Amino acid sequence: AQSVSQHNHHVILSEAASLELGCNYSYGGTVNLFWYVQYPGQHLQLLLKYFSGDPLVKGIKGFEAEFIKSKFSFNLRKPSVQWSDTAEYFCAVNGDNFNKFYFGSGTKLNVKP
Amino acid sequence: GAGVSQSPSNKVTEKGKDVELRCDPISGHTALYWYRQSLGQGLEFLIYFQGNSAPDKSGLPSDRFSAERTGGSVSTLTIQRTQQEDSAVYLCASSLDPSPYNEQFFGPGTRLTVL
Numbered sequence: 367a368q369s370v371s372q373h374n375h376h377v378i379l380s381e382a383a384s385l386e387l388g389c390n391y392s393y394g395g396t397v398n399l400f401w402y403v404q405y406p407g408q409h410l411q412l413l414l415k416y417f418s419g420d421p422l423v424k425g426i427k428g429f430e431a432e433f434i435k436s437k438f439s440f441n442l443r444k445p446s447v448q449w450s451d452t453a454e455y456f457c458a459v460n461g462d463n464f465n466k467f468y469f470g471s472g473t474k475l476n477v478k479p
Numbered sequence: 480g481a482g483v484s485q486s487p488s489n490k491v492t493e494k495g496k497d498v499e500l501r502c503d504p505i506s507g508h509t510a511l512y513w514y515r516q517s518l519g520q521g522l523e524f525l526i527y528f529q530g531n532s533a534p535d536k537s538g539l540p541s542d543r544f545s546a547e548r549t550g551g552s553v554s555t556l557t558i559q560r561t562q563q564e565d566s567a568v569y570l571c572a573s574s575l576d577p578s579p580y581n582e583q584f585f586g587p588g589t590r591l592t593v594l
Contacts, residue, residue, distance in 0.1 A: 469521035
């Protein structure tokens with residue numbers, strides 16, 4: 367079965383700091399990879415996704431993620447965070463069964479102004 | 480409506496009672512998903528509907544859980560004889576069609592507390 371690990375459960379940064387959130391998955395086949403974000407009081411929404419091609423994908427609000435197949439990783443990055451980036455971030459993957467999405471346990475990011 | 484809606488937003492029930500959770504997907508979306516998010520856990524896939532096809536129930540944790548989708552639109556998740564471990568946020572999502580290339584749009588969730 368597929369699984370997704372997010373090792374950072376809670377990250378606290380000051381504004382303008384750089385961000386990298388880890389995501390590792392376990393599945394040896396072709397995968398589709400996603401990052402979702404949930405801002406306080408809002409619904410989960412898609413931040414970015416990777417299906418194929420350039421392993422560096424760019425999403426909304428200056429976020430990007432890099433797919434490294436050899437490391438089974440899809441880490442999320444942002445060069446300079448803002449207070450408005452305070453949210454919970456979820457990594458997700460689907461592979462052999464496109465109906466099923468496997469989510470990580472989430473990382474809560476708190477950006478101090 | 481503009482997005483996925485779920486009701487109720489909060490539900491408190493006693494152990495052993497049955498509960499029904501409702502999801503209204505975005506109009507025209509043929510794919511509908513139910514997830515469960517327990518405290519400190521990620522989203523756990525429960526069930527998936529696509530149009531009139533048989534649902535993928537492989538994520539339902541026990542036979543106390545069932546779901547239906549009437550007319551290809553509204554879906555109801557039913558939990559019978561609730562247990563304390565059923566306490567969680569239940570999220571519904573819909574997408575235009577089942578392709579993973581289509582974004583899933585999530586509802587606000589129903590927070591279920593079983594006393």
